[in-house]
Amino acid sequence: MKRIGVFVCHCGTNIASKVDVRSLVESARELQDVAYAADYQFMCSEPGQKLLVNSIREHDLNRVVIASCTPRLHEETFRKAVKAAGLNPYLLEIANIREQCAWVHDDREEATRKASELVSMAVAKARNSSALDSTRIPITKSLLVIGAGIAGIQTALDVADNGYDVMLLDREPTIGGNMVKLDKTFPTLDCSA
Numbered sequence: 001m002k003r004i005g006v007f008v009c010h011c012g013t014n015i016a017s018k019v020d021v022r023s024l025v026e027s028a029r030e031l032q033d034v035a036y037a038a039d040y041q042f043m044c045s046e047p048g049q050k051l052l053v054n055s056i057r058e059h060d061l062n063r064v065v066i067a068s069c070t071p072r073l074h075e076e077t078f079r080k081a082v083k084a085a086g087l088n089p090y091l092l093e094i095a096n097i098r099e100q101c102a103w104v105h106d107d108r109e110e111a112t113r114k115a116s117e118l119v120s121m122a123v124a125k126a127r128n129s130s131a132l133d134s135t136r137i138p139i140t141k142s143l144l145v146i147g148a149g150i151a152g153i154q155t156a157l158d159v160a161d162n163g164y165d166v167m168l169l170d171r172e173p174t175i176g177g178n179m180v181k182l183d184k185t186f187p188t189l190d191c192s193a
């Protein structure tokens, strides 16, 4: 049986000033398989993470949706918390209601409606998620860069500086791409070759 927990973050006033978090929690409670929904001031804080861990245990949740900021910021934080509560960390979904709602909409009602739809989509995704394992796969530390123009040359140099073997390939007999066709470049008037 799916038991999804939904946690809505205020982010201080970052989210709460533009999105009606209380009504978001209320609408989340109506969604299929949602067994628990709550809001909290700062979900990424230590007390916020504790609340998450305790709620997963207390309400026997087996999937989690957090409505907060971009996953680029705290997905890893929440995955660790979910794991600490005994759940597979990939049974977590994030609805980005800060950057995609609160920060880009002035109309509170519309921002709340959009946030509610994002939460609903995240819940649907969480319902269908499966537990995943992470694995390590050995890779060959070498790279082929196709195109030896300026971008290709710079990429090859950057990658080589990081300890990888690099092969630089170009269809022309010389490297430099379009740059070598120029005489001098603005503003330094350096010889482009």
Ligand code: SF4
Residues within 6 Å of the ligand: 009, 010, 011, 012, 014, 015, 041, 042, 043, 044, 045, 068, 069, 070, 073, 074, 098
């Ligand atoms: S989880 Fe994201 S949205 Fe919530 S308080 Fe932390 S930074 Fe703000």
